[in-house]
Amino acid sequence: MNAEVRQLTTSNGQWTVTLANGQVLSADYVCLASGGYPKASMFAWLQNLGHQFAEPVPSLFTFNLPRHPVTALMGVSVEKARVKIEGSKLVEEGPVLITHWGLSGPAILRLSAWGARELSVKGYQFKAHVSWLPDFNEQSLKENFQEWRRLHPAKKVLNQNPGLPARLWQFLLEAAGVKEDLRFADLPAKAENALIRNLVDYVVEVSGKTTFKEEFVTAGGIQLSEVDANTLMSKKQPNLFFAGEVLDVDGITGGFNFQHAWTSGWIAQGLHVTDRI
Numbered sequence: 001m002n003a004e005v006r007q008l009t010t011s012n013g014q015w016t017v018t019l020a021n022g023q024v025l026s027a028d029y030v031c032l033a034s035g036g037y038p039k040a041s042m043f044a045w046l047q048n049l050g051h052q053f054a055e056p057v058p059s060l061f062t063f064n065l066p067r068h069p070v071t072a073l074m075g076v077s078v079e080k081a082r083v084k085i086e087g088s089k090l091v092e093e094g095p096v097l098i099t100h101w102g103l104s105g106p107a108i109l110r111l112s113a114w115g116a117r118e119l120s121v122k123g124y125q126f127k128a129h130v131s132w133l134p135d136f137n138e139q140s141l142k143e144n145f146q147e148w149r150r151l152h153p154a155k156k157v158l159n160q161n162p163g164l165p166a167r168l169w170q171f172l173l174e175a176a177g178v179k180e181d182l183r184f185a186d187l188p189a190k191a192e193n194a195l196i197r198n199l200v201d202y203v204v205e206v207s208g209k210t211t212f213k214e215e216f217v218t219a220g221g222i223q224l225s226e227v228d229a230n231t232l233m234s235k236k237q238p239n240l241f242f243a244g245e246v247l248d249v250d251g252i253t254g255g256f257n258f259q260h261a262w263t264s265g266w267i268a269q270g271l272h273v274t275d276r277i
């Protein structure tokens with residue numbers, strides 16, 4: 001029909017669906033699959049249904065690091081990094097991509113999904129601690145440096161890349177004040193400590209996220225406690241069903257949001273429920 005629904009009302013077990021073009025439809029069952037709404041005000045046309053809506057907040061976004069020097073490494077990705085949000089329990093390990101605006105990649109997107117509400121409360125202003133070598137900690141890396149210094153005193157530090165993309169390794173060396181031609185024997189303890197910290201606890205100030213349009217999913221929507229999980233029928237309005245992102249369900253990356261939309265659509269359309277066939 002390709003038409004906007006303006007209103008849903010029910011009376012004596014019958015649903016009335018009013019379209020924007022003025023057309024009025026009558027239905028025994030209604031399935032609401034309007035997707036996620038990014039603003040609470042967009043749920044206004046559903047207010048009369050008596051449902052509670054979990055405040056919508058964006059999910060699956062990337063972190064902005066305005067004017068941060070690391071963004072010069074745009075396009076560099078690290079297969080396994082650990083990112084922790086300061087002052088929270090949010091921590092994720094996985095691929096991280098450096099972009100021209102900040103940090104992206106699966107580990108960041110997962111953090112944004114698990115932390116959708118918490119990061120929204122922080123106004124998307126927080127510190128993130130990145131370990132580019134999550135299999136090491138400060139102590140184990142220090143032991144490695146001691147070993148390298150002992151075994152290869154004449155070797156340039158630059159040539160002892162611990163497995164990072166070359167541009168990132170050079171960047172972290174420079175940030176720690178380690179010159180390109182510096183040899184292990186001449187590496188000052190202060191610079192070594194700074195380099196080790198950069199490798200396992202690189203702190204960035206996140207300020208903002210990618211804009212709404214680039215986001216994939218909205219967390220929030222119809223509260224799940226008001227919906228029968230077996231049929232996805234409203235507990236408030238008989239014969240009103242919900243499917244997809246309009247429900248307060250959001251998933252991490254990996255197709256889980258599509259899967260939820262399809263599966264909930266299949267459940268809501270009720271072909272598995274004999275009295276609706």
Ligand SMILES: Cc1cc2nc3c(=O)[nH]c(=O)nc-3n(C[C@H](O)[C@H](O)[C@H](O)COP(=O)(O)OP(=O)(O)OC[C@H]3O[C@@H](n4cnc5c(N)ncnc54)[C@H](O)[C@@H]3O)c2cc1C
Nearest residue numbers: 003004005033034035216243244245246255256257258261
């Ligand atoms: C750019 C982008 C990329 C994505 N990539 C992925 C991915 O790779 N993997 C993944 O799992 N998920 C992904 N998602 C998320 C996924 O697309 C959604 O979770 C999924 O499409 C939700 O399905 P839905 O049917 O609930 O809602 P939608 O697909 O949003 O469909 C809802 C439809 O209802 C219409 N509608 C809304 N209100 C009304 C109204 N009042 N009257 C009539 N029609 C109305 C809307 O216009 C829309 O056409 C992506 C999303 C975006 C935006």
